[in-house]
Amino acid sequence: MSALLTISAALAMHPALGGASFAWSRLLAALATRTKRIGPATGLPALGAAWQRGFASPKQVPVTAVTADTVLARIDTPCPLRGTGRTAACWRMMEYDRAVAAAAGGQFVVLESQAEPGVTACRVALRLAGQPMDDLVPAHIRAPEAGLRGRALRS
Template sequence: MHPIQKFFVKNTVAFTLKMLAFVARRPKWRKLSDWLTTTLANSTIRSKRIRQATDLQQLGEQWQRGFPSKKQVPISHIDERTVYAEIHTPCPLRGTGDTHACYAMMRYDREIVKKAGGVFVVLQSQATPGQTFCKVAMRFQQADVSDLVSAHLQK
């Protein structure tokens, strides 16, 4: 990627995340937040041609396609029913403790993974003080996810 293109992509992503965080942190604006993240996800699904996955590796890869760089969203490991990954993109919610706003922003990821046939759960959020990246899990839609506790529901 050309340095100017890289600069543009990086700053566009940062601006978009700041705007989404601003909206997501306001409970009265939740419908707007949901609309923005869903619209962005649907645009990405079309432009990146996100498709139904046939195995867990593909499920993780389809999710990764929703981002400018796979390096920012590495798959850490895959077991018999779950893809585990991380999100290293700096988030404006980092350290705020606002995991509910994080949940709202992650609608983008949930929509992408849903299109690929899966379910997306944030296990650890950058919004949690001291956490510098998100840990996430993905399973196919028919799989039980009751053992995966979402960060915004943790005490």
């Protein structure tokens, strides 16, 4: 897992390699969804559980709450981007999570990133596909990297 995260972070750190970063993440997600049989979830608790199956251990990605419309979770796995301030790189790297969530019939957003200084666990949210996400502010928008302020990426 550590080696995959290191490769993912190395690709994500360089905006010019964004296409390669997305392709790598989507390939890993396709392998995970196929081998772990991740398919459309029947509701929010099932969406959270399906997303968790995309990881080596659900203990590293605990679901912290399920509200009427949102699954809230943490990513405790230490990230190579931790403390770097590289929230756009985090956004690129999280294409894996977005692809796994999509395979489960959901949407995914990072609310707080380990890339932010002082943050040791990512806070994330999932919603069923088609549900509004505009009230959830992604970390790369809320805490953009220096030099990228004002340049929005898709969430």
